[in-house]
Amino acid sequence: MGRVTAYARQISWYWGSLMGDNHYRRYVEHRSRTHPGDPVMSERDYWRMRHDATERNPQTRCC
Template sequence: MGRLASRVARAGRQIGWYWGSLMGDNHYRRYVAHRARTHPGEPVMSERDYWRMRYRASEVQPRCC
């Protein structure tokens, strides 16, 4: 019974990781890691500002044609 519970728990964690990745839960963490790796010592946007910037970038801009 222990093996079955272990497999179920592992499957649950994998599904949770996939769902979180799909929904964007880890985007800010990836951004912070990237900034620390590529621009050490520089300030990092707050999570609130990051999501605001992402939301504005995804808005569709009206076009004339």
């Protein structure tokens, strides 16, 4: 059963990466590492900024 669980976790991680589930977490880690002490955008503001960027430059979208 351990191998099935490991595969399920890997698939879940891969699917989450494709769908962008971990983008905000990676952004927070990057900001805290490169700009310690600076404020970090809220998750809502982060996704709004990402959405606005694709509206201004549609070539950045995959679909």
